[in-house]
Amino acid sequence: MNIVSDPKAIPQSTLLSPEANQAAALATSTGVLTVDLDAIVANWRKLEKTAVPAECAGVVKANAYGCGTEPVARALAAAGCKTFFVATLDEAAAVRAAVPSATIYTLDGFFQNSGEAYARIDCRPVIGDLNELAEWDVFCRRTGWSGGAAIHIDTGMNRLGLTITEAQGIIPRINAGDHGITLVMSHLVSAEQLNSPINARQLTTFREIASVFSGVPASLSNSSGIFLGAQFQFDMVRPGAALYGVNPTPEADNPMQPVVELKARIVQFRNIERGETVGYGGTWTARRPTRLAIVSAGYADGYFRAASASDGTRGAEVIVAGKRCPVAGRISMDLMAVDVTDLPPNAARRGHMVTLLGEGITVDELAHHFGTIGYEVLTSLGSRYARVYKGGAATW
Amino acid sequence: MVTLLGEGITVDELAHHFGTIGYEVLTSLGSRYARVYKGGAATGTAEPPVAAP
Numbered sequence: 001m002n003i004v005s006d007p008k009a010i011p012q013s014t015l016l017s018p019e020a021n022q023a024a025a026l027a028t029s030t031g032v033l034t035v036d037l038d039a040i041v042a043n044w045r046k047l048e049k050t051a052v053p054a055e056c057a058g059v060v061k062a063n064a065y066g067c068g069t070e071p072v073a074r075a076l077a078a079a080g081c082k083t084f085f086v087a088t089l090d091e092a093a094a095v096r097a098a099v100p101s102a103t104i105y106t107l108d109g110f111f112q113n114s115g116e117a118y119a120r121i122d123c124r125p126v127i128g129d130l131n132e133l134a135e136w137d138v139f140c141r142r143t144g145w146s147g148g149a150a151i152h153i154d155t156g157m158n159r160l161g162l163t164i165t166e167a168q169g170i171i172p173r174i175n176a177g178d179h180g181i182t183l184v185m186s187h188l189v190s191a192e193q194l195n196s197p198i199n200a201r202q203l204t205t206f207r208e209i210a211s212v213f214s215g216v217p218a219s220l221s222n223s224s225g226i227f228l229g230a231q232f233q234f235d236m237v238r239p240g241a242a243l244y245g246v247n248p249t250p251e252a253d254n255p256m257q258p259v260v261e262l263k264a265r266i267v268q269f270r271n272i273e274r275g276e277t278v279g280y281g282g283t284w285t286a287r288r289p290t291r292l293a294i295v296s297a298g299y300a301d302g303y304f305r306a307a308s309a310s311d312g313t314r315g316a317e318v319i320v321a322g323k324r325c326p327v328a329g330r331i332s333m334d335l336m337a338v339d340v341t342d343l344p345p346n347a348a349r350r351g352h353m354v355t356l357l358g359e360g361i362t363v364d365e366l367a368h369h370f371g372t373i374g375y376e377v378l379t380s381l382g383s384r385y386a387r388v389y390k391g392g393a394a395t396w
Numbered sequence: 397m398v399t400l401l402g403e404g405i406t407v408d409e410l411a412h413h414f415g416t417i418g419y420e421v422l423t424s425l426g427s428r429y430a431r432v433y434k435g436g437a438a439t440g441t442a443e444p445p446v447a448a449p
Contacts (some may be wrong), residue, residue: 063427088428300423305416333419371415380424 029386030296031264031335032353035067037075038244038391039257044076046255047239051226054233057083057219059240061091061107066381067244067260068389070098075392076243077102085126085238089114092123105150105183105342109160115139119147124182128160133170140180148182151216155186155202166360167209171262172212183236184213191224191232192250199228210234223248227255246374249362254362260360260378262385264297266320267335275385278337279329283310290328290366291341294319295354301382303356304370305331316369319355321347 013389016379026032048056058081064072069091073084083104084095092104104123110132118125127133127149136149151170154161162170173179188208190196203220210218217235223242225232227249239248247254270292278284278292295318299305308330309315315327318338328337340348348354355368362372370377401410407418414421 090428291402297418299420305420333423383427 009227016120026386026388029265029384030267031301031356031382031385032388033381034263034358034388034390035071036257036259036390037071039245040067040072041075041079041392043243043245043256043259044079044081044239047223047226047237047242048080050173051233051237053222054271055236056081057085057236057238059085059088059238059242060095061085061240062379063091065240065244065375065378067378068387069094071389071392072243073098073102078392083236085121085240089117089121089123092121095123095293096123102371107152107160110136110149115143115145118215119143119145122147124148124150126150126152126160126183126185128154128162130162130166130169137180140370146180148180150183150185151181151213153184153186153206154203155209156189156198157187158298159187161186164205164209168212171212171288174216179216181216184210184216185219185238186222187237188222188225188232191222191228192248194228194249194251199225199232200279203232206234207231241375241378242373244378245363246378247362250364254364256363258358260363260381262297262356262381263353263358264295264301264356265356266293266352267296268294268350269340269350270294276361277329279308279333281330283308284329285311286328286340290339291343292328293325293338293340293348293354295336295338296334297355297356297382300333301384302377302380303331303336303382304372304380306371307331307366307369316366317361319359320359321352321360322359323347325354 007212019105044056044058058076060069060073062102063069072164074097078308083103085107086092086095087108089106095102095104105126106123107126108124109128112135115346125136127136139145152161153167154163174266189198193201206220219236219238220233220234221237223239226237226239242248242256245256249255272286272290274286274288276286298301307316307327309327317324320340321343323343325338325340328339355361363377367374367377399405407421411418411421
Protein backbone atom coordinates (compact mmCIF):
# COMPACT_ATOMS: atom_id res chain seq x y z
CA MET A 1 0.00 0.00 0.00
CA ASN A 2 1.23 3.41 -0.92
CA ILE A 3 1.56 5.65 2.09
CA VAL A 4 1.05 9.33 1.43
CA SER A 5 3.76 11.09 3.39
CA ASP A 6 2.81 14.58 2.30
CA PRO A 7 -0.54 15.31 3.90
CA LYS A 8 -1.19 17.98 1.26
CA ALA A 9 -1.40 15.16 -1.27
CA ILE A 10 -4.45 13.76 0.46
CA PRO A 11 -7.35 14.40 -1.93
CA GLN A 12 -10.59 15.99 -0.77
CA SER A 13 -12.44 12.94 0.44
CA THR A 14 -16.05 12.53 -0.59
CA LEU A 15 -16.43 10.29 2.46
CA LEU A 16 -15.73 13.22 4.78
CA SER A 17 -17.91 16.18 5.61
CA PRO A 18 -16.82 19.62 4.31
CA GLU A 19 -15.84 20.45 7.89
CA ALA A 20 -13.65 17.36 8.17
CA ASN A 21 -12.02 18.14 4.83
CA GLN A 22 -11.36 21.67 6.01
CA ALA A 23 -9.88 20.36 9.25
CA ALA A 24 -7.60 18.08 7.23
CA ALA A 25 -6.50 21.03 5.07
CA LEU A 26 -5.83 23.19 8.14
CA ALA A 27 -3.81 20.42 9.73
CA THR A 28 -1.33 20.69 6.87
CA SER A 29 -1.04 24.47 6.66
CA THR A 30 1.74 26.42 8.34
CA GLY A 31 -0.52 29.39 9.04
CA VAL A 32 -4.21 30.24 9.17
CA LEU A 33 -5.63 33.65 8.33
CA THR A 34 -9.18 34.07 9.61
CA VAL A 35 -11.28 36.89 8.18
CA ASP A 36 -14.39 37.78 10.18
CA LEU A 37 -16.95 38.84 7.56
CA ASP A 38 -19.47 39.69 10.28
CA ALA A 39 -16.97 42.16 11.73
CA ILE A 40 -16.47 43.75 8.29
CA VAL A 41 -20.25 44.08 7.95
CA ALA A 42 -20.56 45.51 11.48
CA ASN A 43 -17.85 48.05 10.65
CA TRP A 44 -19.60 48.98 7.41
CA ARG A 45 -22.93 49.43 9.22
CA LYS A 46 -21.28 51.65 11.83
CA LEU A 47 -19.72 53.84 9.12
CA GLU A 48 -23.01 53.94 7.23
CA LYS A 49 -24.84 55.06 10.35
CA THR A 50 -22.18 57.72 11.01
CA ALA A 51 -22.47 59.08 7.47
CA VAL A 52 -26.24 58.85 6.92
CA PRO A 53 -27.86 60.29 4.78
CA ALA A 54 -24.74 59.95 2.61
CA GLU A 55 -24.41 56.65 0.78
CA CYS A 56 -21.74 54.38 2.24
CA ALA A 57 -19.67 52.68 -0.46
CA GLY A 58 -17.01 50.01 0.14
CA VAL A 59 -13.39 50.15 -1.00
CA VAL A 60 -12.26 46.63 -1.89
CA LYS A 61 -9.04 47.31 -3.80
CA ALA A 62 -5.87 45.25 -3.31
CA ASN A 63 -7.83 42.03 -2.81
CA ALA A 64 -10.06 43.82 -0.30
CA TYR A 65 -7.01 44.94 1.71
CA GLY A 66 -5.73 41.38 1.71
CA CYS A 67 -9.00 39.92 3.01
CA GLY A 68 -10.31 38.47 -0.29
CA THR A 69 -12.28 40.46 -2.88
CA GLU A 70 -15.10 38.03 -3.53
CA PRO A 71 -16.17 37.04 0.01
CA VAL A 72 -15.83 40.63 1.24
CA ALA A 73 -17.75 42.14 -1.68
CA ARG A 74 -20.50 39.55 -1.27
CA ALA A 75 -20.81 40.15 2.46
CA LEU A 76 -20.93 43.93 1.99
CA ALA A 77 -23.51 43.62 -0.79
CA ALA A 78 -25.69 41.41 1.40
CA ALA A 79 -25.52 44.13 4.07
CA GLY A 80 -26.76 46.73 1.58
CA CYS A 81 -23.57 48.17 0.10
CA LYS A 82 -24.24 49.10 -3.54
CA THR A 83 -21.11 50.94 -4.72
CA PHE A 84 -17.59 49.50 -4.71
CA PHE A 85 -14.21 51.10 -5.41
CA VAL A 86 -11.23 49.16 -6.75
CA ALA A 87 -7.85 50.20 -8.20
CA THR A 88 -7.57 48.07 -11.32
CA LEU A 89 -9.71 46.46 -14.01
CA ASP A 90 -8.79 42.95 -12.78
CA GLU A 91 -10.14 43.90 -9.37
CA ALA A 92 -13.28 45.33 -10.99
CA ALA A 93 -13.85 42.03 -12.80
CA ALA A 94 -13.56 40.16 -9.50
CA VAL A 95 -16.18 42.40 -7.87
CA ARG A 96 -18.49 42.06 -10.88
CA ALA A 97 -18.25 38.25 -10.65
CA ALA A 98 -19.09 38.36 -6.94
CA VAL A 99 -21.84 41.01 -7.05
CA PRO A 100 -23.63 41.20 -10.41
CA SER A 101 -25.68 44.26 -9.39
CA ALA A 102 -22.75 46.33 -8.02
CA THR A 103 -21.83 49.83 -9.17
CA ILE A 104 -18.04 49.66 -9.54
CA TYR A 105 -15.55 52.51 -9.83
CA THR A 106 -11.94 51.91 -10.88
CA LEU A 107 -9.68 54.45 -9.18
CA ASP A 108 -6.48 54.16 -11.22
CA GLY A 109 -7.90 56.16 -14.13
CA PHE A 110 -8.60 55.44 -17.76
CA PHE A 111 -5.96 54.09 -20.13
CA GLN A 112 -6.31 54.56 -23.85
CA ASN A 113 -7.85 51.50 -25.56
CA SER A 114 -9.21 50.06 -22.31
CA GLY A 115 -12.78 51.22 -22.99
CA GLU A 116 -13.90 47.78 -24.15
CA ALA A 117 -12.79 46.29 -20.83
CA TYR A 118 -14.80 48.90 -18.91
CA ALA A 119 -17.87 48.11 -20.99
CA ARG A 120 -17.40 44.34 -20.74
CA ILE A 121 -17.08 44.46 -16.94
CA ASP A 122 -19.58 47.32 -16.67
CA CYS A 123 -17.47 49.46 -14.40
CA ARG A 124 -16.83 53.19 -14.32
CA PRO A 125 -13.43 54.85 -14.65
CA VAL A 126 -12.46 57.53 -12.15
CA ILE A 127 -11.12 60.12 -14.57
CA GLY A 128 -8.48 62.50 -13.28
CA ASP A 129 -7.00 64.05 -16.41
CA LEU A 130 -8.46 65.90 -19.40
CA ASN A 131 -6.71 63.53 -21.83
CA GLU A 132 -8.38 60.59 -20.14
CA LEU A 133 -11.73 62.35 -20.37
CA ALA A 134 -11.25 63.02 -24.11
CA GLU A 135 -10.31 59.37 -24.75
CA TRP A 136 -13.26 58.12 -22.69
CA ASP A 137 -15.62 60.43 -24.61
CA VAL A 138 -14.30 59.11 -27.92
CA PHE A 139 -14.90 55.54 -26.77
CA CYS A 140 -18.43 56.33 -25.57
CA ARG A 141 -19.38 58.14 -28.79
CA ARG A 142 -17.95 55.38 -30.97
CA THR A 143 -19.66 52.52 -29.13
CA GLY A 144 -22.72 54.18 -27.64
CA TRP A 145 -21.57 53.03 -24.18
CA SER A 146 -23.24 55.06 -21.42
CA GLY A 147 -22.06 53.27 -18.28
CA GLY A 148 -20.90 56.48 -16.60
CA ALA A 149 -17.65 57.79 -15.16
CA ALA A 150 -16.46 59.72 -12.12
CA ILE A 151 -14.48 62.94 -12.26
CA HIS A 152 -11.64 63.14 -9.74
CA ILE A 153 -10.58 66.66 -8.76
CA ASP A 154 -7.30 67.25 -6.95
CA THR A 155 -7.69 69.46 -3.88
CA GLY A 156 -4.20 69.14 -2.44
CA MET A 157 -2.91 65.59 -2.84
CA ASN A 158 -1.16 66.37 -6.14
CA ARG A 159 -1.55 62.79 -7.26
CA LEU A 160 -4.54 62.01 -9.46
CA GLY A 161 -7.24 64.48 -10.45
CA LEU A 162 -8.11 67.52 -12.52
CA THR A 163 -6.88 70.87 -11.27
CA ILE A 164 -9.59 73.24 -10.10
CA THR A 165 -9.13 75.31 -13.28
CA GLU A 166 -9.52 72.21 -15.44
CA ALA A 167 -12.61 71.20 -13.50
CA GLN A 168 -14.14 74.65 -13.98
CA GLY A 169 -13.55 74.18 -17.70
CA ILE A 170 -16.01 71.28 -17.88
CA ILE A 171 -18.84 73.08 -16.07
CA PRO A 172 -20.56 74.05 -19.35
CA ARG A 173 -20.72 70.36 -20.21
CA ILE A 174 -22.33 69.58 -16.84
CA ASN A 175 -24.84 72.38 -17.36
CA ALA A 176 -25.68 71.07 -20.82
CA GLY A 177 -26.98 67.81 -19.30
CA ASP A 178 -26.50 64.25 -20.60
CA HIS A 179 -22.85 64.51 -19.55
CA GLY A 180 -22.29 60.93 -18.43
CA ILE A 181 -20.66 62.00 -15.15
CA THR A 182 -22.09 59.97 -12.27
CA LEU A 183 -19.82 61.13 -9.43
CA VAL A 184 -17.48 64.01 -8.62
CA MET A 185 -14.85 63.17 -6.04
CA SER A 186 -11.63 64.21 -4.35
CA HIS A 187 -9.30 62.58 -1.83
CA LEU A 188 -8.13 63.83 1.57
CA VAL A 189 -4.44 64.21 2.36
CA SER A 190 -4.37 64.01 6.18
CA ALA A 191 -7.83 62.99 7.28
CA GLU A 192 -6.49 60.88 10.16
CA GLN A 193 -5.11 64.06 11.75
CA LEU A 194 -8.15 65.80 13.20
CA ASN A 195 -6.48 69.19 13.49
CA SER A 196 -4.51 69.25 10.27
CA PRO A 197 -5.25 72.62 8.59
CA ILE A 198 -5.29 70.99 5.16
CA ASN A 199 -8.60 69.24 6.00
CA ALA A 200 -10.50 72.53 6.13
CA ARG A 201 -8.73 73.84 3.01
CA GLN A 202 -9.63 70.75 1.02
CA LEU A 203 -13.20 70.88 2.30
CA THR A 204 -13.64 74.50 1.20
CA THR A 205 -12.09 73.89 -2.21
CA PHE A 206 -14.10 70.75 -2.85
CA ARG A 207 -17.39 72.22 -1.61
CA GLU A 208 -17.05 75.13 -4.05
CA ILE A 209 -16.26 73.04 -7.09
CA ALA A 210 -18.76 70.27 -6.23
CA SER A 211 -21.54 72.85 -5.89
CA VAL A 212 -21.19 73.85 -9.53
CA PHE A 213 -21.33 70.21 -10.67
CA SER A 214 -25.05 70.56 -10.14
CA GLY A 215 -26.97 67.35 -9.90
CA VAL A 216 -23.82 65.19 -9.75
CA PRO A 217 -23.34 63.24 -6.48
CA ALA A 218 -20.16 64.30 -4.62
CA SER A 219 -17.72 62.29 -2.52
CA LEU A 220 -14.71 63.45 -0.49
CA SER A 221 -14.17 61.22 2.53
CA ASN A 222 -12.15 58.08 3.04
CA SER A 223 -12.38 56.13 6.33
CA SER A 224 -10.87 58.86 8.47
CA GLY A 225 -12.69 61.68 6.69
CA ILE A 226 -16.03 60.24 7.82
CA PHE A 227 -15.04 61.08 11.40
CA LEU A 228 -14.17 64.71 10.58
CA GLY A 229 -17.85 65.63 10.68
CA ALA A 230 -21.03 65.71 8.60
CA GLN A 231 -19.78 68.50 6.33
CA PHE A 232 -17.09 66.11 5.01
CA GLN A 233 -19.59 63.40 4.08
CA PHE A 234 -21.36 64.94 1.03
CA ASP A 235 -23.44 62.38 -0.95
CA MET A 236 -21.15 59.38 -0.64
CA VAL A 237 -18.33 58.21 1.65
CA ARG A 238 -15.65 55.73 0.59
CA PRO A 239 -14.31 53.77 3.59
CA GLY A 240 -11.62 51.17 3.03
CA ALA A 241 -9.15 50.65 5.88
CA ALA A 242 -11.76 51.11 8.64
CA LEU A 243 -13.85 48.27 7.19
CA TYR A 244 -10.92 45.96 7.86
CA GLY A 245 -10.32 47.11 11.44
CA VAL A 246 -7.63 49.77 10.95
CA ASN A 247 -8.20 52.66 13.37
CA PRO A 248 -9.53 55.63 11.34
CA THR A 249 -9.05 57.93 14.36
CA PRO A 250 -5.48 57.18 15.48
CA GLU A 251 -5.57 60.03 17.99
CA ALA A 252 -8.39 58.24 19.85
CA ASP A 253 -9.60 54.70 20.63
CA ASN A 254 -10.41 52.52 17.65
CA PRO A 255 -14.16 52.61 16.96
CA MET A 256 -13.90 49.63 14.59
CA GLN A 257 -13.97 45.89 15.32
CA PRO A 258 -10.92 43.76 14.54
CA VAL A 259 -11.37 41.68 11.39
CA VAL A 260 -8.24 39.64 10.75
CA GLU A 261 -6.70 36.97 12.93
CA LEU A 262 -3.43 35.36 11.93
CA LYS A 263 -2.02 32.21 13.48
CA ALA A 264 1.07 30.21 12.65
CA ARG A 265 2.33 26.87 13.83
CA ILE A 266 5.09 25.99 16.29
CA VAL A 267 7.31 23.62 14.31
CA GLN A 268 10.02 23.06 16.90
CA PHE A 269 11.19 23.91 20.41
CA ARG A 270 14.81 24.33 21.38
CA ASN A 271 16.63 25.15 24.61
CA ILE A 272 19.76 27.28 24.39
CA GLU A 273 22.44 28.37 26.84
CA ARG A 274 23.04 31.89 28.10
CA GLY A 275 25.29 33.70 25.60
CA GLU A 276 24.12 31.82 22.50
CA THR A 277 22.72 33.90 19.64
CA VAL A 278 19.54 33.36 17.61
CA GLY A 279 19.00 33.72 13.87
CA TYR A 280 20.81 35.39 10.97
CA GLY A 281 23.53 37.80 11.93
CA GLY A 282 23.51 36.59 15.52
CA THR A 283 21.91 39.89 16.54
CA TRP A 284 20.02 38.57 19.59
CA THR A 285 21.85 37.03 22.52
CA ALA A 286 20.25 34.89 25.21
CA ARG A 287 20.74 36.59 28.58
CA ARG A 288 19.61 33.46 30.44
CA PRO A 289 19.01 29.82 29.60
CA THR A 290 16.26 30.27 27.04
CA ARG A 291 13.49 28.17 25.55
CA LEU A 292 12.60 29.09 21.98
CA ALA A 293 9.54 28.22 19.93
CA ILE A 294 10.29 28.21 16.19
CA VAL A 295 7.17 29.40 14.34
CA SER A 296 6.45 28.80 10.66
CA ALA A 297 5.86 32.37 9.45
CA GLY A 298 8.32 34.91 8.12
CA TYR A 299 8.68 37.89 5.84
CA ALA A 300 7.62 35.90 2.79
CA ASP A 301 4.28 35.63 4.61
CA GLY A 302 4.03 39.38 5.10
CA TYR A 303 5.46 39.34 8.63
CA PHE A 304 7.96 42.14 8.02
CA ARG A 305 11.64 41.66 8.74
CA ALA A 306 11.40 45.06 10.47
CA ALA A 307 9.70 43.27 13.39
CA SER A 308 13.00 41.52 14.26
CA ALA A 309 14.48 41.76 17.75
CA SER A 310 18.15 42.37 18.55
CA ASP A 311 20.15 42.96 21.71
CA GLY A 312 19.45 46.67 21.34
CA THR A 313 15.89 46.62 20.00
CA ARG A 314 12.73 44.92 21.12
CA GLY A 315 10.80 43.36 18.26
CA ALA A 316 7.17 42.37 17.91
CA GLU A 317 5.31 40.06 20.27
CA VAL A 318 3.24 36.99 19.53
CA ILE A 319 0.71 35.24 21.74
CA VAL A 320 1.61 31.73 22.79
CA ALA A 321 -0.88 29.82 24.96
CA GLY A 322 -2.63 33.09 25.84
CA LYS A 323 0.51 34.95 26.90
CA ARG A 324 2.54 37.60 25.07
CA CYS A 325 6.04 36.40 24.18
CA PRO A 326 8.77 38.40 22.41
CA VAL A 327 10.29 37.63 19.03
CA ALA A 328 13.96 36.59 19.35
CA GLY A 329 16.44 37.53 16.63
CA ARG A 330 15.78 38.31 13.01
CA ILE A 331 12.61 37.32 11.23
CA SER A 332 13.62 34.83 8.49
CA MET A 333 11.87 34.30 5.18
CA ASP A 334 9.73 31.40 6.39
CA LEU A 335 10.39 31.20 10.14
CA MET A 336 10.75 33.21 13.31
CA ALA A 337 11.93 32.42 16.83
CA VAL A 338 9.90 33.33 19.90
CA ASP A 339 11.21 33.43 23.47
CA VAL A 340 8.83 31.23 25.49
CA THR A 341 11.06 30.84 28.55
CA ASP A 342 8.47 32.51 30.80
CA LEU A 343 5.67 30.12 29.86
CA PRO A 344 4.82 27.26 32.21
CA PRO A 345 6.36 23.97 31.02
CA ASN A 346 4.14 22.25 28.45
CA ALA A 347 1.88 25.31 28.12
CA ALA A 348 2.59 25.11 24.39
CA ARG A 349 3.48 22.08 22.34
CA ARG A 350 4.91 21.40 18.94
CA GLY A 351 2.12 21.75 16.36
CA HIS A 352 0.18 24.30 18.41
CA MET A 353 -0.74 27.57 16.73
CA VAL A 354 0.46 30.93 18.04
CA THR A 355 -1.29 34.22 17.34
CA LEU A 356 0.57 36.85 15.32
CA LEU A 357 -2.43 39.14 14.82
CA GLY A 358 -5.51 39.04 17.03
CA GLU A 359 -6.12 38.28 20.75
CA GLY A 360 -5.32 41.93 21.46
CA ILE A 361 -2.53 42.32 18.89
CA THR A 362 -4.10 44.85 16.54
CA VAL A 363 -3.28 45.65 12.94
CA ASP A 364 -2.09 49.02 14.18
CA GLU A 365 0.25 47.45 16.78
CA LEU A 366 1.80 45.22 14.14
CA ALA A 367 2.13 48.25 11.84
CA HIS A 368 4.10 49.99 14.58
CA HIS A 369 6.58 47.09 14.76
CA PHE A 370 6.74 46.86 10.97
CA GLY A 371 7.53 50.59 10.73
CA THR A 372 4.46 51.25 8.61
CA ILE A 373 0.67 51.74 8.71
CA GLY A 374 -2.15 49.22 9.02
CA TYR A 375 -2.94 49.48 5.31
CA GLU A 376 0.46 48.01 4.43
CA VAL A 377 0.16 45.25 7.04
CA LEU A 378 -3.13 44.11 5.50
CA THR A 379 -2.09 44.39 1.84
CA SER A 380 1.09 42.43 2.62
CA LEU A 381 -0.65 39.45 4.22
CA GLY A 382 0.91 36.37 2.67
CA SER A 383 -0.56 33.98 0.17
CA ARG A 384 0.73 30.83 1.91
CA TYR A 385 -1.77 30.88 4.73
CA ALA A 386 -4.94 28.85 4.67
CA ARG A 387 -7.76 31.39 4.56
CA VAL A 388 -10.85 30.84 6.66
CA TYR A 389 -13.95 33.05 6.58
CA LYS A 390 -16.23 33.50 9.57
CA GLY A 391 -19.80 34.71 9.21
CA GLY A 392 -21.13 36.54 6.18
CA ALA A 393 -24.20 35.68 4.21
CA ALA A 394 -22.63 32.63 2.59
CA THR A 395 -20.49 29.87 4.04
CA TRP A 396 -16.87 30.03 2.89
CA MET B 397 6.05 52.50 -18.49
CA VAL B 398 8.65 53.60 -15.96
CA THR B 399 11.15 51.21 -14.42
CA LEU B 400 10.99 50.56 -10.67
CA LEU B 401 13.54 47.75 -10.67
CA GLY B 402 16.04 47.25 -13.50
CA GLU B 403 17.97 49.61 -15.83
CA GLY B 404 20.59 49.90 -13.11
CA ILE B 405 18.20 49.94 -10.14
CA THR B 406 19.18 46.73 -8.40
CA VAL B 407 17.26 44.60 -5.93
CA ASP B 408 19.83 45.63 -3.34
CA GLU B 409 19.36 49.35 -4.06
CA LEU B 410 15.61 48.95 -3.63
CA ALA B 411 16.20 46.95 -0.44
CA HIS B 412 18.26 49.86 0.91
CA HIS B 413 15.34 52.25 0.34
CA PHE B 414 12.89 49.72 1.78
CA GLY B 415 15.05 49.38 4.89
CA THR B 416 15.47 45.65 4.36
CA ILE B 417 17.37 43.04 2.33
CA GLY B 418 16.92 41.89 -1.27
CA TYR B 419 15.26 38.66 -0.12
CA GLU B 420 12.30 40.60 1.28
CA VAL B 421 12.06 42.81 -1.83
CA LEU B 422 11.66 39.71 -3.98
CA THR B 423 9.24 37.81 -1.74
CA SER B 424 7.08 40.95 -1.48
CA LEU B 425 6.65 41.54 -5.23
CA GLY B 426 2.96 42.16 -5.80
CA SER B 427 0.37 39.87 -7.32
CA ARG B 428 -1.25 42.60 -9.44
CA TYR B 429 1.56 42.82 -12.00
CA ALA B 430 1.40 40.92 -15.28
CA ARG B 431 4.28 38.44 -15.17
CA VAL B 432 6.39 37.86 -18.27
CA TYR B 433 9.03 35.14 -18.60
CA LYS B 434 12.01 35.59 -20.91
CA GLY B 435 14.12 32.67 -22.04
CA GLY B 436 13.97 29.29 -20.38
CA ALA B 437 12.84 26.10 -22.04
CA ALA B 438 9.39 27.40 -22.96
CA THR B 439 8.50 30.58 -24.81
CA GLY B 440 7.63 33.28 -22.32
CA THR B 441 3.99 34.30 -22.26
CA ALA B 442 2.32 37.05 -20.35
CA GLU B 443 0.13 35.71 -17.59
CA PRO B 444 -2.69 37.72 -16.08
CA PRO B 445 -2.22 38.43 -12.38
CA VAL B 446 -3.36 35.52 -10.27
CA ALA B 447 -5.86 36.35 -7.56
CA ALA B 448 -4.63 35.48 -4.11
CA PRO B 449 -6.10 32.17 -2.95
